Amino acid sequence: MTQILNTIIMLAVAVSITGLVNRTRAVLSGRKGPRFFQHLHNVRLLLRKGAVYSPVTTALFRAVPSVYLGAAAVAFLFIPVGDLDPVLSFDGDMIAFAYLLALGRAAIILAAMDTGSSFEGMGASREALYGALVEPAMMFFMATLALVFGYTSFADIFSREHSMDIQLTIVMLLAAYIAVKILFVESGRVPVDDPRTHLELTMIHEVMCLDFCGVDLGMIQIAGWLKTAALAVLAADAAAVTFCFRWWVVAPLAVAVAGLAIGIVESSQARNKLSRNTTFILTIAAIAALMFFVGWLLQQNIEIG
Amino acid sequence: MLFIYTLIALAAVAALIFSVPLRAKVWAALGVTSVAAVWCSALAVGVLADGGTLPLWSVETMAFGAETGSMDTLSALFVLIISFTSVSTLLYSKGYVGGYLDSKSPAHVSLHYTALTVMCLAMLAVVLCDGGYTFLFAWEAMTIASFILILFDAQRKEVLRAALTYLILMHVGFAMLLIGFVRLDAACGSASFAAMARCFAEGNPLPLALVFLVGFGMKAGLFPMHVWLPEAHPAAPSHVSAIMSGVMIKTGVYGILRVAAAMPVSAAGETFGIVVLVAGIVTGLWGVILAAIQNDMKRLLAYSSIENVGVIMIGLGVALLGRAAGSQTIAVCGVCGALLHTLNHSLFKSLLFFGAGNVYSRLHTTSLDALGGVARYMPVTAILFAVATAAICALPPLNGFVSEFLIYLGILDGITSQTGVMLSAAAMIGLAMIGGMVVLAFTKLYGVVFLGSPRSHEVAEHAAEVDSLRIAAMAMPAAGILCAGLFPQGAFALVSRAAGFFFGGRVPFAPAVAAAAGRVCLTAWVLVAVVLLLVWLRRRALRGRTVASGETWGCGFTAANIRMQYTGESFSEGLESVAESLTQNKVEGRAVDKSEIFPTEHSFKVRHKDRVDSLMAEWWMASLRIINARIMRLRTGKINHYVAFALLLLVLVFALSVLNLL
Numbered sequence: 015m016t017q018i019l020n021t022i023i024m025l026a027v028a029v030s031i032t033g034l035v036n037r038t039r040a041v042l043s044g045r046k047g048p049r050f051f052q053h054l055h056n057v058r059l060l061l062r063k064g065a066v067y068s069p070v071t072t073a074l075f076r077a078v079p080s081v082y083l084g085a086a087a088v089a090f091l092f093i094p095v096g097d098l099d100p101v102l103s104f105d106g107d108m109i110a111f112a113y114l115l116a117l118g119r120a121a122i123i124l125a126a127m128d129t130g131s132s133f134e135g136m137g138a139s140r141e142a143l144y145g146a147l148v149e150p151a152m153m154f155f156m157a158t159l160a161l162v163f164g165y166t167s168f169a170d171i172f173s174r175e176h177s178m179d180i181q182l183t184i185v186m187l188l189a190a191y192i193a194v195k196i197l198f199v200e201s202g203r204v205p206v207d208d209p210r211t212h213l214e215l216t217m218i219h220e221v222m223c224l225d226f227c228g229v230d231l232g233m234i235q236i237a238g239w240l241k242t243a244a245l246a247v248l249a250a251d252a253a254a255v256t257f258c259f260r261w262w263v264v265a266p267l268a269v270a271v272a273g274l275a276i277g278i279v280e281s282s283q284a285r286n287k288l289s290r291n292t293t294f295i296l297t298i299a300a301i302a303a304l305m306f307f308v309g310w311l312l313q314q315n316i317e318i319g
Numbered sequence: 320m321l322f323i324y325t326l327i328a329l330a331a332v333a334a335l336i337f338s339v340p341l342r343a344k345v346w347a348a349l350g351v352t353s354v355a356a357v358w359c360s361a362l363a364v365g366v367l368a369d370g371g372t373l374p375l376w377s378v379e380t381m382a383f384g385a386e387t388g389s390m391d392t393l394s395a396l397f398v399l400i401i402s403f404t405s406v407s408t409l410l411y412s413k414g415y416v417g418g419y420l421d422s423k424s425p426a427h428v429s430l431h432y433t434a435l436t437v438m439c440l441a442m443l444a445v446v447l448c449d450g451g452y453t454f455l456f457a458w459e460a461m462t463i464a465s466f467i468l469i470l471f472d473a474q475r476k477e478v479l480r481a482a483l484t485y486l487i488l489m490h491v492g493f494a495m496l497l498i499g500f501v502r503l504d505a506a507c508g509s510a511s512f513a514a515m516a517r518c519f520a521e522g523n524p525l526p527l528a529l530v531f532l533v534g535f536g537m538k539a540g541l542f543p544m545h546v547w548l549p550e551a552h553p554a555a556p557s558h559v560s561a562i563m564s565g566v567m568i569k570t571g572v573y574g575i576l577r578v579a580a581a582m583p584v585s586a587a588g589e590t591f592g593i594v595v596l597v598a599g600i601v602t603g604l605w606g607v608i609l610a611a612i613q614n615d616m617k618r619l620l621a622y623s624s625i626e627n628v629g630v631i632m633i634g635l636g637v638a639l640l641g642r643a644a645g646s647q648t649i650a651v652c653g654v655c656g657a658l659l660h661t662l663n664h665s666l667f668k669s670l671l672f673f674g675a676g677n678v679y680s681r682l683h684t685t686s687l688d689a690l691g692g693v694a695r696y697m698p699v700t701a702i703l704f705a706v707a708t709a710a711i712c713a714l715p716p717l718n719g720f721v722s723e724f725l726i727y728l729g730i731l732d733g734i735t736s737q738t739g740v741m742l743s744a745a746a747m748i749g750l751a752m753i754g755g756m757v758v759l760a761f762t763k764l765y766g767v768v769f770l771g772s773p774r775s776h777e778v779a780e781h782a783a784e785v786d787s788l789r790i791a792a793m794a795m796p797a798a799g800i801l802c803a804g805l806f807p808q809g810a811f812a813l814v815s816r817a818a819g820f821f822f823g824g825r826v827p828f829a830p831a832v833a834a835a836a837g838r839v840c841l842t843a844w845v846l847v848a849v850v851l852l853l854v855w856l857r858r859r860a861l862r863g864r865t866v867a868s869g870e871t872w873g874c875g876f877t878a879a880n881i882r883m884q885y886t887g888e889s890f891s892e893g894l895e896s897v898a899e900s901l902t903q904n905k906v907e908g909r910a911v912d913k914s915e916i917f918p919t920e921h922s923f924k925v926r927h928k929d930r931v932d933s934l935m936a937e938w939w940m941a942s943l944r945i946i947n948a949r950i951m952r953l954r955t956g957k958i959n960h961y962v963a964f965a966l967l968l969l970v971l972v973f974a975l976s977v978l979n980l981l
Contacts, residue, residue: 066867067866068868117709
């Protein structure tokens with residue numbers, strides 16, 4: 015029962031984040047902006063359309079949207095909202111989560127290479143590099159959770175009552191911060207990538223989807239929402255575990271944190287120069303490493319005392 | 320006596336292969352190998368089923384005393400790996416060597432097949448010998464056979480060079496092993512692996528263990544002894560690369576596993592674990608970063624083999640540390656992950672080299688920037704290659720994910736139970752970085768070679784699907800990849816039985832490992848179900864709607880052509896800028912300058928050379944030059960000096976004979 019509720023709330027979070035991002039951007043730039051659920055309507059239109067395929071592409075190109083969405087959807091099923099139970103959970107599911115995201119990434123990179131376009135190759139190469147560089151940060155995030163709570167599945171870490179020492183609050187807040195940063199990279203947002211740019215030369219994620227249209231594009235956008243929601247809920251879980259750990263706290267927190275963070279950063283900051291992105295991503299990994307060490311030191315201290 | 324029988328048997332194999340007609344040579348080789356493979360595999364299945372040790376031979380050698388051969392669970396697992404890949408390689412070689420039958424002499428072809436058969440038999444012998452001098456004999460036979468195999472295209476200069484590099488480095492490794500076994504013999508009276516455990520338990524085992532690690536690491540391709548791999552693999556024919564990369568380097572891993580098992584559970588064992596773990600992380604990262612910036616299919620695959628040996632070593636290092644810390648779960652996960660990755664790598668790496676062989680036999684190049692769009696012309700090869708690519712990237716639901724998941728479980732257990740947190744974290748981050756980079760390297764390989772438009776007109780003219788026997792040979796490892804990925808319980812049962820060697824006896828099917836199998840299986844099947852459902856929904860949605868064809872979007876530029884496609888070099892440019900210090904670029908020709916408004920024809924070639932490679936080679940060269948220069952000072956060109964040298968020599972000889980020193 016809680017699993018169904020969990021999935022429904024996760025879906026609601028996924029839909030709301032994009033809406034909140036659009037509204038925040040509109041308000042901050044003084045525009046009227048799209049309605050909260052405009053993106054749902056756009057995707058519905060896409061799902062009704064036919065398709066155009068380049069003659070260069072192979073069957074792989076047609077299979078990729080299903081694999082991309084499938085991988086994101088299964089990864090999505092591992093994430094608990096607060097004290098609810100996720101659909102899938104087992105020891106070590108955090109590793110499966112990371113590798114499912116990698117599967118989606120590999121699939122979309124190959125699809126981009128399949129079109130034979132120089133621009134899409136450019137995006138693919140950047141996505142591959144940034145995806146590889148963000149991996150250490152992701153693993154430090156998970157290693158910290160495993161270290162602090164002593165469990166290796168998201169459900170056990172977040173869905174159980176823990177008597178967490180107050181000293182570890184700082185570590186969990188840092189973990190939430192890292193998760194939001196990873197979210198920026200993984201879902202292609204400013205300052206790593208700008209989804210609204212008009213110039214294909216500077217895009218990363220969007221340029222890889224240039225040749226997708228109709229149903230395929232709709233599926234890729236939905237996958238993007240699911241991925242963003244999964245990471246946003248992880249960030250909210252990590253933050254909420256320090257004070258009030260109920261799903262009705264975590265779900266709005268996830269929407270607010272991710273939606274406002276993305277929206278504010280996008281309306282106030284310019285995209286990084288591409289050559290600065292590697293530094294940006296490796297800095298996240300460095301902060302994550304620091305977080306892990308601090309977590310470990312605090313843990314040692316607690317045990318001695 | 321056994322040596323003489325062995326030599327007679329090998330001579331008989333050679334005679335058989337040399338005597339049969341040209342087109343039947345492959346069947347003779349396949350017949351001999353299959354008989355040996357099936358017989359050994361049958362024994363191996365028996366050994367794995369009851370978990371004991373099967374004594375095979377005991378032989379009184381003239382110089383070294385009695386030596387034995389037997390099959391325990393670890394040998395049995397390696398026998399299965401070697402047998403499977405040997406048979407698929409020989410099947411594949413029929414089509415591949417078939418292309419050379421007109422240009423090579425029958426004696427040359429016979430020599431090749433004899434060497435291939437001898438190599439398969441020698442690898443089986445290596446894992447069945449209980450160490451000692453029979454082991455070294457089989458080891459050397461394997462090296463020489465593989466040397467002959469690399470020399471198949473000996474008229475090419477770089478092939479000769481690569482083969483000689485290989486031979487020299489293998490003999491450096493052999494010398495280390497010889498030192499190790501002689502030392503063992505002197506200390507314990509026997510040079511077998513069983514004696515190794517006794518010897519290690521008595522004194523400080525580390526110096527001897529490190530000697531063995533270097534000796535076996537040379538074969539396995541541990542950093543910085545990996546430099547022969549990226550030279551030898553592009554030089555060798557593809558099926559030879561497949562068997563060398565898929566299984567031969569695993570005999571080095573086998574040796575390291577034996578040494579690790581012999582290590583006592585003590586502080587020394589822990590130190591050895593740290594050495595293995597660090598070596599694994601460095602090897603893995605070095606291999607994968609260098610793989611990602613290569614522009615030659617086979618060189619990229621060779622570096623990726625180095626990376627996979629690194630992953631296996633990480634698993635083994637975790638197991639050693641876990642055992643030293645007294646945690647059964649960590650040790651079982653680590654060692655099972657290492658063994659399963661050994662098995663998995665033999666499957667997907669042989670498949671990848673077969674695929675590269677298909678491309679090479681049609682297009683006569685493995686350079687990424689001359690290929691592109693091959694999937695359109697070789698669809699079955701492309702599908703099989705895609706399976707292997709996804710498997711080597713450790714993507715679910717295939718087998719690479721299963722073994723890496725197991726290693727991760729061991730590491731995570733180290734973190735949650737607070738045993739060796741820092742080392743576990745290092746292993747986890749190392750493995751994660753390797754995982755991320757592998758995706759980069761292999762999406763580059765697959766995307767540039769198989770997808771997009773052809774980068775040279777040869778692709779469109781000559782690319783065509785290869786014969787069905789080669790496809791059948793490739794389907795064997797592909798089936799293995801799918802089975803191990805979708806039904807991991809079987810693979811887990813296999814490796815956890817084989818893992819008994821590490822714990823000095825039979826381990827019960829560890830509950831941690833059994834549970835992990837179920838979880839991986841669950842993930843794999845949920846993923847498959849969801850993706851199939853989406854494929855079906857998408858197909859249903861598109862039914863009855865217009866599906867048109869239109870050019871790739873050129874971003875407003877209407878004269879886009881295939882020369883503008885992203886190349887392999889440009890794909891990894893971002894990584895190159897990060898990992899600049901690991902390589903030395905060797906540039907031939909001149910790039911188009913920005914100031915040239917109407918560029919003339921240019922020839923430009925860049926090769927990213929391994930810095931370790933140049934370091935090792937250059938150091939030796941520089942030393943040789945210095946010694947040479949000193950000696951050359953004696954060559955003055957004056958006849959009176961030469962007479963003086965002759966006189967000095969005579970005086971020296973006289974003095975020595977007077978002093979009774981000669």
